Amino acid sequence: MQAQTRKVILQVDHLKQYFPVKTNSLFKPKNYVKAVDDVSFKLYEGETLSIVGESGCGKSTTGRAILRLDEPTSGKVHYSGKNILELNKRDMRKLRGDLQVIFQDPFASLNPRQTVKQILNEAMAIQEVVPKKERLERLLELLSYVGLPPESLSRYPHEFSGGQRQRIGIARALAVDPRLIICDEAVSALDVSIQAQILNLLKKLQRQFGLTFLFISHDLSVVRHISDRVMVMYLGKVVEIAEKKSLFDQSFHPYTQALLSSIPVPNPKLNRDRVILKGDIPSPIDPPKGCRFHTRCPFVMDRCKTEEPELREVKANHFVSCHLV
C-alpha cells in the first residue's frame, strides 16, 4: 500500500495524559506522572498499527485516552472530521459504535451474572443497530464469526476457558459493527496454542469486515505477526514508528534495537549479538532530561543529556527520535 493513497481513519495530535500524584505534604509542589507526553500518529483505514514498549511506557494510556476512558490532559484526536475530545456525551456515545475495545482480561470486562446472550444483547441495544426481531439471528451470526457453538448463548462467562472468554469479548465488540478496534494486550493472558487461535481469528475478521486495529502489546513476536506498522514507545514518548518490515529489518533507535535483541527466541541454534541494557526503567514522575532513554543508552553523548531529540523521517515512512541518526 502506498502511504499517499491510504485513507486516514484516525489522527492523534500532541496527545498528553498527565496523572496527578498524591503527595503527603501540603507544601510540596504537585507531581505528575507524564504517562503520555506529546504523542502524534495517524491510523490508516484497514491497517493494524501496533504500539509496543515496556510497562509504564504509555501504550494502554494512549488507547484509553483515544476512547476517552480517561479524559486526556491535552491534544486532539480526529475521527471522521471531528475532534473526538470535544464531543458531548451523546455524540460520544454514538461514536462508541464505531470504536470498540478488547481488553487483556476478558473475565474482568464481562459481567459474571449475565449470560452470553444478555451480554451481546446489551451491546446491541446500546447502539440500536439491529431491530429487535432480527436480534436472535444476529446473535447466532456473531457466535459463528468467533467460532463459538450456538448453545453458548445460555451460558455464563465462568463456564468458558480463557480463550473462549476472549472470543466472547470479540463477539461483543463486533456486535455494533465497529470500524476500529483497540486491542489492549488482547492475547497476553493466553497460552500460546490458544493465543494462536485468537490471532488467526482477529486477522480473519479484519479481512472479512475491513476493520482497522490499534494493537497494544508488549510481545514483539505477536506484534511482528499481526501488524502492518509498529510504533515503539518509551516513557511516554514515541521513539520510533515505521512499516513493520522496515522496523524489523533495520531499527534505528538504540532502545528499539535493545528491545528486539532482548526477546528470547525459541531457537537454541541461533547465536545472537545481544544488547543487554544496564539499569532500570526510570520513573515517569521525574523522567530524565534530554532524551528520556539516555540513562540506559549504550551510545549516550553529551548532547543527549540536555537536548530532547525530535521525531524525524530517516527513511520513507520510518520515523526515529535519536540524536545519532
Next chain:
Amino acid sequence: MYDSDKPVLEVKGLKTHLTTKNGVSKAVDGIDFSLHKGETLGIVGESGCGKSMTSLSILRLIPSPPGKIVDGSILFKGKNIVEMSEDQLRKIRGNEISMIFQEPMTSLNPVIPVGEQIAEALRLHQKLGKKDAWQNSIEMLKLVGIPSPEKRAKQEPFQLSGGMRQRVMIAMALACRPEVLIADEPTTALDVTIQAQILELIKKLQAKIGMGVIMITHDLGVVAETCDKVAVMYAGNIVEHAPTEQLFSDPKHPYTKGLLNSLPRIYEDQDELATIEGNVPSPYHLPEGCRFASRCAHREAICDRKLPELIEQSDGVKVRCWMYTDQWALHEEKEEVL
C-alpha cells in the same frame, strides 16, 4: 558418601494430588526427572499443567490441605525429601535448595530492610557472625547488580523497583550457595530488557557456584536460551523429555509439535499460525487414555484405551505417546486386517 557423578536431585514417580470440594485434582501425576550439578532443566507447559505444583513439591511447600504428595520419591543427594522431618527440611530450604518466584514479595518480608533479610539467612544457615553476615549480604547485592548496595541494603522492599526486588530475591536465594536453584517463572512479570538482565545474571551465577537449576516457564524462548534439557508437561504428566536442541529441531510428541508450530516467529513472516484446537482436559476429570487425545490429529482407538508411558527412544529422547511404541505398528496392522 554422596557421589558427584550422580544426579544431585532425582524425582521418581512423583504424584501430588489436591483434594477439594470439586473432587481430586491430579495436578502432578507421575513425574520423573533428574538434575546434575551445573545443569539446567527446563519445565514447560501451559497454565495449570502442574509446573508450579511440581516445584513446590520438591521443597514440600505445597499448601496442605488441599495438596498432598501421594506417591513417589524426591532424592536430594540420595536422601528422600518426601520422608524427611520438618527439622531436616528447614536445614535444606533456602540453604542447599533455594527457590525464586515470579512475585518477589512471596519470599521477601515487606517490613525488614533487604540487607537484613539476606544477613539473617546467612546467620541461620552458614552460622556467620553479625558483622560477617552483613558484609556478605552487601557482597551478594553487589553481585546481582544492585547499584550502591550499601545504601540499598538498608531499604525496605517497597522502596525498590520491580527489577531490583527480583534481584534482591535472587541474592537471597543464592547467598548460601545452594546446590539446586528452582526458578518458577522468575522473569515472567518483568519487561523484556530487564528479563534479559536477570537471565544473564542467573547464568553467570550458576557458572560461578556450579549449582543445578530448574527453570520453570511457559516461554519457549526462555527455554531455548537457558536450558540444557527440557521436560514438556501436559495435564500433570511429562509428555516429552529431551536435550534442548533436539526438542526444538526434532520434536516428537504431537503436543510439543503443536506448541512449537503455534509460536509467532520473530524472524519470519507467516500468514496464519498453526493452532491446537480444543482445550486442556480438567485435572478433576482426566480421560483414561492419552490426555492429549481429544486434541490430537493422530488419535487411534488405542490412545483412548490406556495412558501411554514415558518411553526412551533410540536417540535418548523420552516420549509419552502410543505412536512411538511397538503397539502402534501392531495396532495399525490389526486395523488393516479388520
